[in-house]
Amino acid sequence: MNLEQERRDDVLILRPRGRLDSSSSPELERVVVEQIDTGIQRLVFDLSALDYISSAGLRVVLLAGKKLRASKGKLVLVGLRDMVREVFDMSGFLSLFTVTATLDEGLAKV
Numbered sequence: 001m002n003l004e005q006e007r008r009d010d011v012l013i014l015r016p017r018g019r020l021d022s023s024s025s026p027e028l029e030r031v032v033v034e035q036i037d038t039g040i041q042r043l044v045f046d047l048s049a050l051d052y053i054s055s056a057g058l059r060v061v062l063l064a065g066k067k068l069r070a071s072k073g074k075l076v077l078v079g080l081r082d083m084v085r086e087v088f089d090m091s092g093f094l095s096l097f098t099v100t101a102t103l104d105e106g107l108a109k110v
Contacts, residue, residue, distance in 0.1 A: 003028060011042040011110055013103070017049040020057030029060045036064070041073035042110045046103055048079030053087050065097060074098075078106035 001024035004015040012035055016028055035043070043064060047053075061077070068075045076098045080088060088094050100106040 001027070003031065005031070008107065010040075011044060011107060012040045013044045013046055015046040015049060016057075019052040019054075020050055020060075021052065021054040022056040025054075025056040025060050028057070029063065032060060032064045033067070036067045036071070036073070041068065041071060043068060043073065043075045044103070044106045044110055045075070045077050046079055046106070047077060047084055048081070048103075050081065050084050053084050055091075058087070058091055058093060061093065061097070074110045076100060076106040076110045078103050 001020050002017040004017070006013040006015070014028070014031065016024075020028065032043075045061065045064075065075045077088070078100050079102065080099060085094070098109050100109060
């Protein structure tokens, strides 16, 4: 997995690319925890370049959501490809998070 980070005003956009699994999820978790601990309240996961997500990757997304909810922050998921959307759907995660098709829509919701 490659991870790109972008800031737009007070919104952090994280773009994991490739596979988010047990070997790559610790890096994403470290970045998420660091950023939330430094005060990020608005986070967008742009998953448009994510090919695969495992339960370890889902756990990081859930962790981010819980941490942000506890601090009154917001998390939006954007650009889920069919395979990734199916994993989120089967796990019940689609009902837990705001999901949009495009980054612009996601930025408007966060």
